Amino acid sequence: MNSISRRRFLKIGAATAGVAATAGALSKFTQQAVKISSSVPEKGVYTIPTYCDLCFWKCNAIATVKDGKLWKIEGNPIDPMSKGRLCPRGTGGIGSYYDPDRLRKPLMRKNNRGQEEWVEVTWDEAFTFIADKMNKIKSEYGPEAVALFSHGIGGNFFKHLMKAYGTPNLAAPSFAQCRGPRDAGFRLTFGEDVGSPERTDIENSKFLVLIGSHLGENMHNTQVQEFATAIERGTKLLVVDPRHSVAASKADWWFPIKPGTDIALILAWINVIVNEELYDKVYIDKYAIGLDKLKKTVSNNTPEWAYPITGIKAELIRETAREMARYKPATLIHPGRHVTWYGDDSQRSRAIAILNALMGSWGRKGGFFSPVSMDIASYPYPEFPHSEKGKVDNPDKKYPFAHETITTGIREATISGKPYPVKGWFVYATNLIFTLPNEDETIKAIQNLDLMVVVETQPSEITGWADVVLPEATYLERYDDINVEFFKEPFISIRQPVLEPAFETKPGWWMAKKLSEKLGLEKYFPWNNIEEYLDTRLKNSGYSLEQLKKAGLIKGDKQPIYFEEGVTPEFPTPSGKIELYSEQLAAYGLDPVPRYRKHEEPPPGYYRLLFGRSPVHSFGRTQSNPILFDMMKENEVWINKFIADKLELKSGDYVILVNQDGVRSNKVKVKATERIRQDCVYIVHGFGHTSKGFVRSRGLGASDNQLVTKYKIDPIMGGTAQHLNFVTIERAA
Amino acid sequence: MARYGMAIDTTKCVGCMDCVVACKTENNVPEGLNRDWIQTIVNGEFPNLTMEIRSERCNHCTNAPCVNCCPTGASHYDGGGIVLVHHDLCTGCKACIASCPYDARFINPEGYADKCTFCVHRVEEGKDPACISVCPTYCMTFGDLDDPNSEISKLVKSRNNHTVLPEAGTSPNIYYLIGGNNA
Amino acid sequence: MLEITNTRMNHLIDPSLHIWGWEIPVYLFAGGMVAGMMLILGFFFFKGREKEVDCVCTNLPLLSIIILSLGMFALFLDLEYKLHVFRFYTTFIITSPMSWGSWILILVYPVLAVSLLLRLPKFVSKLIPKLEQYSNKLKSNRKLVKSVGILNMVLGASLGIYTGVLLSTFQARPLWNSPILALLFLVSGLSVSAAFVHMIAKSVYERELLAKADNAFLVTELFVIFLFIIGMVTSTKIHQDAIALFLGGQYTAVFWIFVVLMGIIIPLIIQSLAISHKIKHTPLAPIFVIIGGLILRFVIVSAGQYSSWY
Numbered sequence A: 001m002n003s004i005s006r007r008r009f010l011k012i013g014a015a016t017a018g019v020a021a022t023a024g025a026l027s028k029f030t031q032q033a034v035k036i037s038s039s040v041p042e043k044g045v046y047t048i049p050t051y052c053d054l055c056f057w058k059c060n061a062i063a064t065v066k067d068g069k070l071w072k073i074e075g076n077p078i079d080p081m082s083k084g085r086l087c088p089r090g091t092g093g094i095g096s097y098y099d100p101d102r103l104r105k106p107l108m109r110k111n112n113r114g115q116e117e118w119v120e121v122t123w124d125e126a127f128t129f130i131a132d133k134m135n136k137i138k139s140e141y142g143p144e145a146v147a148l149f150s151h152g153i154g155g156n157f158f159k160h161l162m163k164a165y166g167t168p169n170l171a172a173p174s175f176a177q178c179r180g181p182r183d184a185g186f187r188l189t190f191g192e193d194v195g196s197p198e199r200t201d202i203e204n205s206k207f208l209v210l211i212g213s214h215l216g217e218n219m220h221n222t223q224v225q226e227f228a229t230a231i232e233r234g235t236k237l238l239v240v241d242p243r244h245s246v247a248a249s250k251a252d253w254w255f256p257i258k259p260g261t262d263i264a265l266i267l268a269w270i271n272v273i274v275n276e277e278l279y280d281k282v283y284i285d286k287y288a289i290g291l292d293k294l295k296k297t298v299s300n301n302t303p304e305w306a307y308p309i310t311g312i313k314a315e316l317i318r319e320t321a322r323e324m325a326r327y328k329p330a331t332l333i334h335p336g337r338h339v340t341w342y343g344d345d346s347q348r349s350r351a352i353a354i355l356n357a358l359m360g361s362w363g364r365k366g367g368f369f370s371p372v373s374m375d376i377a378s379y380p381y382p383e384f385p386h387s388e389k390g391k392v393d394n395p396d397k398k399y400p401f402a403h404e405t406i407t408t409g410i411r412e413a414t415i416s417g418k419p420y421p422v423k424g425w426f427v428y429a430t431n432l433i434f435t436l437p438n439e440d441e442t443i444k445a446i447q448n449l450d451l452m453v454v455v456e457t458q459p460s461e462i463t464g465w466a467d468v469v470l471p472e473a474t475y476l477e478r479y480d481d482i483n484v485e486f487f488k489e490p491f492i493s494i495r496q497p498v499l500e501p502a503f504e505t506k507p508g509w510w511m512a513k514k515l516s517e518k519l520g521l522e523k524y525f526p527w528n529n530i531e532e533y534l535d536t537r538l539k540n541s542g543y544s545l546e547q548l549k550k551a552g553l554i555k556g557d558k559q560p561i562y563f564e565e566g567v568t569p570e571f572p573t574p575s576g577k578i579e580l581y582s583e584q585l586a587a588y589g590l591d592p593v594p595r596y597r598k599h600e601e602p603p604p605g606y607y608r609l610l611f612g613r614s615p616v617h618s619f620g621r622t623q624s625n626p627i628l629f630d631m632m633k634e635n636e637v638w639i640n641k642f643i644a645d646k647l648e649l650k651s652g653d654y655v656i657l658v659n660q661d662g663v664r665s666n667k668v669k670v671k672a673t674e675r676i677r678q679d680c681v682y683i684v685h686g687f688g689h690t691s692k693g694f695v696r697s698r699g700l701g702a703s704d705n706q707l708v709t710k711y712k713i714d715p716i717m718g719g720t721a722q723h724l725n726f727v728t729i730e731r732a733a
Numbered sequence B: 001m002a003r004y005g006m007a008i009d010t011t012k013c014v015g016c017m018d019c020v021v022a023c024k025t026e027n028n029v030p031e032g033l034n035r036d037w038i039q040t041i042v043n044g045e046f047p048n049l050t051m052e053i054r055s056e057r058c059n060h061c062t063n064a065p066c067v068n069c070c071p072t073g074a075s076h077y078d079g080g081g082i083v084l085v086h087h088d089l090c091t092g093c094k095a096c097i098a099s100c101p102y103d104a105r106f107i108n109p110e111g112y113a114d115k116c117t118f119c120v121h122r123v124e125e126g127k128d129p130a131c132i133s134v135c136p137t138y139c140m141t142f143g144d145l146d147d148p149n150s151e152i153s154k155l156v157k158s159r160n161n162h163t164v165l166p167e168a169g170t171s172p173n174i175y176y177l178i179g180g181n182n183a
Numbered sequence C: 001m002l003e004i005t006n007t008r009m010n011h012l013i014d015p016s017l018h019i020w021g022w023e024i025p026v027y028l029f030a031g032g033m034v035a036g037m038m039l040i041l042g043f044f045f046f047k048g049r050e051k052e053v054d055c056v057c058t059n060l061p062l063l064s065i066i067i068l069s070l071g072m073f074a075l076f077l078d079l080e081y082k083l084h085v086f087r088f089y090t091t092f093i094i095t096s097p098m099s100w101g102s103w104i105l106i107l108v109y110p111v112l113a114v115s116l117l118l119r120l121p122k123f124v125s126k127l128i129p130k131l132e133q134y135s136n137k138l139k140s141n142r143k144l145v146k147s148v149g150i151l152n153m154v155l156g157a158s159l160g161i162y163t164g165v166l167l168s169t170f171q172a173r174p175l176w177n178s179p180i181l182a183l184l185f186l187v188s189g190l191s192v193s194a195a196f197v198h199m200i201a202k203s204v205y206e207r208e209l210l211a212k213a214d215n216a217f218l219v220t221e222l223f224v225i226f227l228f229i230i231g232m233v234t235s236t237k238i239h240q241d242a243i244a245l246f247l248g249g250q251y252t253a254v255f256w257i258f259v260v261l262m263g264i265i266i267p268l269i270i271q272s273l274a275i276s277h278k279i280k281h282t283p284l285a286p287i288f289v290i291i292g293g294l295i296l297r298f299v300i301v302s303a304g305q306y307s308s309w310y
């Protein structure tokens, strides 16, 4: 390839980043007068510690205010999770304060749901309306008919309010749309789950296997930092991904696996490891049961068997199984996080758990550490009312190992009215339109409601379907609950206001408390303000708010985190051991040892739609953040170069993706690349906004979730698999 | 005399752009403009690919054409060889922009030529440049290339590395560390 | 396969440099044209043949001042920090052609002013009759006239060369990175100004004299273009890629049709026919030459910004 076309490539690459915006917009916004928290002087430089909310990792940060203007936000050096460095989203966090599209005032719906036409109301009007509806629902259907969808620590006070009101239906998408299958798979195996932050000891691993987990694009800060440390230390890296991810580019082995066949690969590894007796014998003998049954079940799953399924050569599978075993127990097969892919995800996670067990990595250095935490008293609240009906999301334990509430289960019940009707939704910080598969079902459920309240900072798509929108102050303008972290070192941390809430926004705790008053539930909010609440908890634990506010975080004493350091190996499964063969699953007629089952494949002319993360955005929540918008304005669809040539498409062209159900995406730019297989395409999640309120980000890029009309439910825990959709590619007009 | 430079380990860099975001906030770089950026070079054919990810910015060249061509002396070598622009001397003639083979410069909306300053305001306080101080992979090192005992000199000596477009004759001072040792 | 992506998307820099729009080509064209005029003018002053070429010697100084001022105004318009324009003159930077240029431009004005005095156009002397006296006084000093001729030629050549050197020192833009560019701009300046004179000259002698000169310049220009291309083609890969913009790349059509064919070859043919009285003299040819010269600057400035090391 000559330089002229190289240059052209460069242009295309640069062009894909989007049209240059009018320069200076951000600086203009920064120049606007802002209200500084009363504790901050008007002149000079001042820093306030808090923790980040650009994702759910909760890195500790220090915000700097200069002459009354928010200047920057950096990691808190004493934080064991951020080690003083935030990820790009956290560093761009001040943009959430300066976001020109932010919600400013409480809004009530003017016309039909979804039309996004509003009347601005006072907080009192909004609360009165909500309380009247909630009381009515309670008297007609019982308190269980109101459900809360909430994501992140900010939702704590709403969860509290809902429990006080009497509903057990509180759900987060982080279970059924994210890590639920992994947690179920690990619980079934080790009796405990991987947690968040994950208990993976990446930095000390000697052999690291990433199955999908696209660290480096997935920017969960601590993991990325540890990943880099591992690379520097020369950790062997194996990446299994149909796409040449950033992590794959650093790997000793990249397995561009056929999507949906990972279980076959893992079983083949297990096959080699048990047959060649490469597992940690002492560990397995002592802590595990079911090895024989495992061995028997996987006896046919040879690398030769796996090759035609996965496309990974038998020799490579065998070689890497042996390599893996060489480094045990510091061999870490990363459990992944967003694992709701194909509907047998709990089983894939179990296969991963079993492989880790064979390596003896659970509880060991370089594998999975045992997280430690501090004892912080909860607030002495009165007891919650008891719910007779039980949860609505999982009737008759249809999904026997769902240990959290299933969002999509609540949605299903809202549509069908079974096992009992759901008439009110409270949505806190989760954009259900972008988050739950099959948008139509979400809308259908919403249309059955008598009350739909959304607490948001931005005019996200879900706000468009609300009756009442409550504008929350951003994380930089409010207190939230104390974060009691479970990690390598025990610590607690605080989120506190750096600036006073802009416009008429209010913190969540204030909304919950005010609503409790309207609902006659004030006894559940006995404190006058949040400082009092926080201080009570801290004082009862031997600390004080003042102390925590100053430092941002307080660490507890170091404690052992590995078996070899003295942690007692405990496996809270029914057998008290690691269950390589699961009687629990067998009892429900489910595979006690994971099996490979073939998934539907794309018909000719169709490509499987895969998706993931961009390092500079969180889901669909940062596209209007002016700093992060500047980093990446729209997503691109990755198409294998050969396929692109065949379709006569080149990088920078716009196309429309049409899925198997005829759903058409917004136009999206092509990235013709060698970095992906021919049978799938890939886009970054969170783009293609449609809400009127997103002035700049609206209409840029394509939304993966819009194309996820088809999904499968994991029979073990009710997770919704999303990698089952196929698209064709049409040139955009 | 010091000669400041950076050594950036491409084996660790993940191209996350944290360095770009940090530069934006630290230096209030206007929207639509960047003092640093990520260049990704992929070589090969599926599935045999190599990829180099580079965090790039002004190379603070020792033989800087942007300084040579500036008609007013606005572009100059400052302490430690850092190439800077005096805003009050700059006419915005853009000669320096045209002269930089790395396209590292741009016109600030206020009218002057702008680019990476190596965060002198931080360096003077003994801190690392902003981009380095946030990097979650710890892949960047700032320091004095003339001091054989500095961490950067040791890295450049011990690790395989390259600069960008050395053939342009600018003597760039940012070194990209690549795989393997130099021993 | 090589895939390069870049997250930078700086305004006016990406995807390819376009910091210089119409102002710089217009400025370079004006500079080149004035350079040509000064060379021609200076030559006749030096030779003492002012009377033979009355049109040249009475019109060019004033026209040069006007055209140069327009060019400098275009340059001024291009400055992003206009209030700081005086900064060009608070220093002299030896390594900066732009610095030389600004000083050359300043020196050009007095020389042109004196030249203007030497052959005052009628309307000027009517306007300020007093000038007539000064003019007559100076005219009588042959040595002075000769020196003014030399100064015009020296400064004209400097100016013309400068307009090319300005670009050719930008190592970063391979297409510009040829010493022949200075020669090309100089010759093109000459051809444009010669064309201009023979377009406006009333005397047949003067017209044909300059048309002949123009033909010579045009032939030279063709040769210089040939040299320029050969130089690039035989240089490094980067330069080969740059010149490919004219040899099949996206500037090929404009360059060969507007600059070479319509700006040189066709007027050359027309002018040759006119000189040999096969056809009547027509302003069409010089207009083509002038437009061709202007387009040459546009093409070179634009394509040069497009060419790069990557």
Ligand SMILES: Nc1nc2c(c(=O)[nH]1)N[C@H]1C(S)=C(S)[C@@H](COP(=O)(O)OP(=O)(O)OC[C@H]3O[C@@H](n4cnc5c(=O)[nH]c(N)nc54)[C@H](O)[C@@H]3O)O[C@H]1N2
Residues within 6 Å of the ligand: A055, A089, A178, A179, A211, A212, A213, A214, A215, A217, A218, A219, A220, A240, A241, A242, A243, A245, A257, A258, A259, A260, A261, A262, A336, A337, A338, A339, A341, A610, A611, A612, A613, A614, A615, A616, A617, A618, A619, A682, A723
């Ligand atoms: N910057 C940023 N970081 C984030 C987030 C964010 O929004 N932005 N979100 C955070 C959250 S909540 C989560 S859950 C995580 C998600 O991050 P991960 O858990 O890493 O995400 P996944 O969706 O599992 O992985 C996506 C990768 O899987 C690959 N893949 C797709 N299909 C298959 C397959 O069949 N087999 C294999 N082996 N690979 C496949 C894709 O090519 C892609 O590289 O990221 C977290 N980190």
Ligand SMILES: Nc1nc2c(c(=O)[nH]1)N[C@H]1C(S)=C(S)[C@@H](COP(=O)(O)OP(=O)(O)OC[C@H]3O[C@@H](n4cnc5c(=O)[nH]c(N)nc54)[C@H](O)[C@@H]3O)O[C@H]1N2
Residues within 6 Å of the ligand: A053, A151, A154, A173, A174, A177, A178, A179, A337, A338, A428, A429, A430, A431, A432, A434, A435, A436, A437, A455, A456, A457, A458, A460, A461, A472, A473, A474, A475, A611, A612, A618, A619, A620, A621, A685, A704, A705, A706, A708, A722
């Ligand atoms: N198609 C598809 N679906 C997915 C995924 C995918 O990759 N593709 N990923 C899945 C995964 S892994 C997860 S974890 C979930 C995540 O699902 P969500 O939690 O729904 O993710 P976000 O899109 O970040 O939505 C969060 C919303 O909260 C708002 N918000 C941000 N900060 C605040 C605040 O301080 N207060 C309030 N009140 N609101 C705030 C944001 O504006 C945003 O609209 O999505 C899952 N669903």
Ligand code: SF4
Residues within 6 Å of the ligand: A052, A053, A054, A055, A056, A057, A058, A059, A085, A086, A087, A088, A089, A090, A091, A219, A220, A221, A222
């Ligand atoms: S990982 Fe990034 S976005 Fe998430 S909390 Fe940490 S710094 Fe913030």
Ligand code: SF4
Residues within 6 Å of the ligand: B012, B013, B014, B015, B016, B017, B018, B019, B020, B038, B055, B134, B135, B136, B137, B138, B139, B140
């Ligand atoms: S912050 Fe560090 S890892 Fe991220 S792109 Fe910049 S240099 Fe690379």
Ligand code: SF4
Residues within 6 Å of the ligand: B057, B058, B059, B060, B061, B064, B065, B066, B067, B083, B099, B100, B101, B102, B103, B104, B105, B115, B170
């Ligand atoms: S990189 Fe460009 S701007 Fe920086 S010193 Fe070198 S030539 Fe000048």
Ligand code: SF4
Residues within 6 Å of the ligand: B069, B070, B071, B072, B073, B074, B075, B085, B089, B090, B091, B092, B093, B094, B095, B096, B097, B112, B113
């Ligand atoms: S734009 Fe400013 S710094 Fe650059 S060359 Fe012109 S005067 Fe010098």
Ligand code: SF4
Residues within 6 Å of the ligand: B022, B023, B026, B027, B035, B036, B057, B115, B116, B117, B118, B119, B129, B130, B131, B132
């Ligand atoms: S050194 Fe400073 S100015 Fe230069 S790129 Fe890094 S943060 Fe920006």
Ligand SMILES: [Mo]
Residues within 6 Å of the ligand: A174, A177, A178, A179, A337, A338
């Ligand atoms: Mo997630």
